[in-house]
Amino acid sequence: MGAAVNRRAARTGVSILGVILAFALLWEGYKFVWTALGWETPVSPEDRVMPHTWDILLTLFQPAQRSGPPLILVEARAALMTLREAFVGFLVGGGIGFGLGVLFVRSRTSERAFMPYVVASQTIPILAIAPMVVVWGGRLDIPQWLTISIIAAYLTFFPVAINTLRGLRSPPPTALELMRSYASSPSEVLWKLQVPAAMPYIFTALKVSAAASVIGAIVGELPAGFRGGLGRDLLQFSQQFTAAPEKLFAAVLIAGLAGMLFVGLVTLAEHRWVAASMRQTGEITRAGA
Amino acid sequence: MTDLVVEARGMGKTFGSGVEATEALRGIDLDIASGDFVSLIGPSGCGKSTLLRLIGDLVSPTVGSLTVNGKEPGRARLDRDYGIVFQSATLLDWRTVEKNVELPLEIMDFSPEERPARAREMLDLVQLGGFAEHYPWQLSGGMQQRVAIARALAFRPSLLLMDEPFGALDEMTRELMQQEVLRLWEETDTSVVFVTHSIPEAVFLSTRVVVMSPRPGRISREIAVDLPRRRDDDTRESARYFELITEVREALRKGEREGA
Numbered sequence: 001m002g003a004a005v006n007r008r009a010a011r012t013g014v015s016i017l018g019v020i021l022a023f024a025l026l027w028e029g030y031k032f033v034w035t036a037l038g039w040e041t042p043v044s045p046e047d048r049v050m051p052h053t054w055d056i057l058l059t060l061f062q063p064a065q066r067s068g069p070p071l072i073l074v075e076a077r078a079a080l081m082t083l084r085e086a087f088v089g090f091l092v093g094g095g096i097g098f099g100l101g102v103l104f105v106r107s108r109t110s111e112r113a114f115m116p117y118v119v120a121s122q123t124i125p126i127l128a129i130a131p132m133v134v135v136w137g138g139r140l141d142i143p144q145w146l147t148i149s150i151i152a153a154y155l156t157f158f159p160v161a162i163n164t165l166r167g168l169r170s171p172p173p174t175a176l177e178l179m180r181s182y183a184s185s186p187s188e189v190l191w192k193l194q195v196p197a198a199m200p201y202i203f204t205a206l207k208v209s210a211a212a213s214v215i216g217a218i219v220g221e222l223p224a225g226f227r228g229g230l231g232r233d234l235l236q237f238s239q240q241f242t243a244a245p246e247k248l249f250a251a252v253l254i255a256g257l258a259g260m261l262f263v264g265l266v267t268l269a270e271h272r273w274v275a276a277s278m279r280q281t282g283e284i285t286r287a288g289a
Numbered sequence: 290m291t292d293l294v295v296e297a298r299g300m301g302k303t304f305g306s307g308v309e310a311t312e313a314l315r316g317i318d319l320d321i322a323s324g325d326f327v328s329l330i331g332p333s334g335c336g337k338s339t340l341l342r343l344i345g346d347l348v349s350p351t352v353g354s355l356t357v358n359g360k361e362p363g364r365a366r367l368d369r370d371y372g373i374v375f376q377s378a379t380l381l382d383w384r385t386v387e388k389n390v391e392l393p394l395e396i397m398d399f400s401p402e403e404r405p406a407r408a409r410e411m412l413d414l415v416q417l418g419g420f421a422e423h424y425p426w427q428l429s430g431g432m433q434q435r436v437a438i439a440r441a442l443a444f445r446p447s448l449l450l451m452d453e454p455f456g457a458l459d460e461m462t463r464e465l466m467q468q469e470v471l472r473l474w475e476e477t478d479t480s481v482v483f484v485t486h487s488i489p490e491a492v493f494l495s496t497r498v499v500v501m502s503p504r505p506g507r508i509s510r511e512i513a514v515d516l517p518r519r520r521d522d523d524t525r526e527s528a529r530y531f532e533l534i535t536e537v538r539e540a541l542r543k544g545e546r547e548g549a
Contacts, residue, residue: 174375177347183367184396192392196383 008271012264016257024053051246056253059246075233075251079258082230085145086217086262089152090209097157097209098202101164105194106186111165122158126216129154131223144224151220156209163205167198203270210266214259230255293359294448294480295321295344300353301505302339312505313339317353319499319508323447326474326481328491328498330537332545336506337484338452344482345373345450358447369397371448372441372479376456378433380425380440387412387421390440397444411439414473431462435469442477449474449481455490467494471520488541492533493520500537502544509544512536 027050034045043049060072068074100118104111130151137147171193179189221231234255237248300317303310314336321327329337342348343355346362357365365371372393380389390408399407412418415435425433434454441449451470455463467490474481485491491498495514502509514533516524524530 172377172379174377174379175381177345178373178375178379179396180347181345181366181371181373182393182396183369188396192395193381196381199383 009264009268012267016260016264020253027053048242048245051249056246056249059244059250060253071247071250072254075230075254078228078230078233079254081145081228082214082217082221082255083258083262085148085220085229086152086210086213088146089149089154089216090156090206090213090262092149093153093156093213094160094206094209096153097160097162097205098164100157100161101168101198102190104161104165105168106190118158118161121154126151126155126219130220134220134224144226145229148217148220148224148226148229152213152216155212155216159205159208159212160202163201164198167201168194170201171197199273203266203273206266206270207263210262211259214255214262218255230258292323293320294323294325294357295319295482296354296356296359297343298354300343300350300355302336302343302348303351314343314350315505315507317508321480321482323480324478324496326471326483326494326496328483328485328495329501330485330488330491330498331501331506331541332503333486334506335501335503337501339506340501341450341452341482341484344448345371369393369444370446371450372444372446373450374434374437374441374452374454376453378425378430378437380433380436382425384425385421386417386423386425386428386436389425389436390443393440393444399444407443408439411443412436414442414476415439415469429462431458431466434458434466438470438473442473442479445477445479447479449479451481451483453484453486456486463490468521470494488534488537489525492516492530492537493525498533498537500540500544502541502547509547510540512540 030043031045031050031052034040039045047055060075061070063069064071064074100114104115133150133154134144134147137144137150168190175193175197176189179193184192217229218231218234220226221229222235226232230251233251234248237244237251241248297317297319300314300319301312302314303312305311317340319340329340331337339348343350344357344362346357346366349362355362358368358370360368360370380386381392384392387405387408390411391404394404394407409418409421412421415438417432417435417439420428420432425436428436438454454470455466458466470481470483471494473479481494483491483494492514496518498512498514499508500510500512501507512533516527516529516533
């Protein structure tokens with residue numbers, strides 16, 4: 001069981017590495033062909049626009065500031081900070097999303113009343129919401145990183161709410177009639193039928209949300225002027241793009257890896273959860289034998 | 290009157306209202322005695338499934354009266370007086386066969402010690418003793434339906450409601466399952482209401498065949514099946530069996546003509 005999880009983690013790691021390698025090959029291939037043919041569009045292959053992949057990698061191991069620690073360490077620490085904000089936002093947003101899904105499946109009235117607002121909330125750009133949340137959070141003396149988590153939660157709750165609702169509605173009408181014939185209570189219908197049926201839907205949403213929560217945290221860091229996260233570094237490096245383009249790409253690489261790590265963890269949890277239910281029945285077999 | 294499991298008087302059911310109203314059933318008088326095996330047969334749209342659902346309190350009658358075990362159908366449902374089997378087995382994919390049979394027992398607060406024992410007993414009864422730890426997707430359609438029957442009988446209801454339970458099965462499996470249901474009916478002395486659109490199936494299984502006709506759904510005839518109670522492959526070849534099949538067929542044709 002542990003071995004299976006390890007194997008899966010190893011396989012995921014290898015495939016992530018493969019994707020990065022393939023991307024690097026495309027990048028260098030583009031540079032080579034476009035330089036040879038003298039093409040300039042859509043993107044110039046010059047080193048000051050598209051630095052070589054090895055230069056990007058090399059930058060990671062050079063000091064970020066004079067005589068400071070290497071960039072990779074600085075960015076890894078920043079990524080951890082951002083991931084913490086994202087994770088808290090993910091938990092809060094996931095919880096709210098699940099709660100809304102349950103509320104909507106229980107009461108059509110509440111769905112009709114609140115669903116339009118839930119959908120509308122996602123049409124407002126996060127860039128407009130973030131500064132407001134930061135200002136309100138500051139007034140209320142909430143720690144800055146927690147304020148940023150609220151912005152991450154804002155991006156997270158929506159897919160979870162929609163998919164939870166879909167999943168809870170997925171059992172066929174006969175399954176509900178069956179539960180009715182047992183004179184089961186609404187909470188028995190929810191926990192014995194609807195929630196287990198919704199699990200695959202919920203995990204699909206959680207994977208989307210894991211990625212979205214990292215984006216939310218990075219975007220939230222910008223108006224907060226939050227030091228120590230990925231957002232500020234990305235902003236700073238993009239301002240220094242003409243002088244040192246490879247730095248921005250290095251930071252983007254780390255940000256991408258952070259997101260992938262989070263999604264990977266959720267996927268592992270999904271497989272563990274399925275494996276757990278299998279293990280449970282396995283134990284019963286042994287006890288019964 | 291307590292030996293009447295189902296008693297319907299002048300019962301009708303209309304779905305919707307106003308111009309969209311559809312009269313599904315009209316003037317249903319039906320008595321089902323304890324130990325009866327009653328088949329409801331008729332063309333689609335004759336309301337046979339609706340009648341079954343009324344008995345199971347999955348829908349409520351619009352007019353007339355209906356009692357199940359001498360009680361309001363809602364009361365009977367809360368008392369868990371009946372088990373139900375649909376055309377699709379409706380097993381829960383994430384539960385093993387045994388855990389599926391335990392589902393009603395969990396909801397009805399059977400003790401954790403009693404549940405597996407009862408589930409195993411029921412699985413043995415439907416001859417699936419070796420499949421307790423399998424998942425539904427590992428079973429054939431016929432086996433899944435047997436699990437559904439085991440689940441419906443697990444809490445020993447006095448009435449078993451079956452809505453075209455073998456409609457999705459092939460002919461061979463179907464005949465085996467018919468034999469199986471008759472055996473269970475004898476061993477558990479449950480009354481059965483069985484919806485089907487197969488004339489031979491209705492005659493082979495039942496003590497009484499209720500022939501229904503459509504637009505609006507009503508009972509056009511009741512035919513007592515006077516075949517010997519113990520039925521097997523010889524029954525399927527007996528002259529009386531064929532006579533009864535003809536009788537039911539003619540009743541169905543007549544009902545159709547009158548409805549048209």
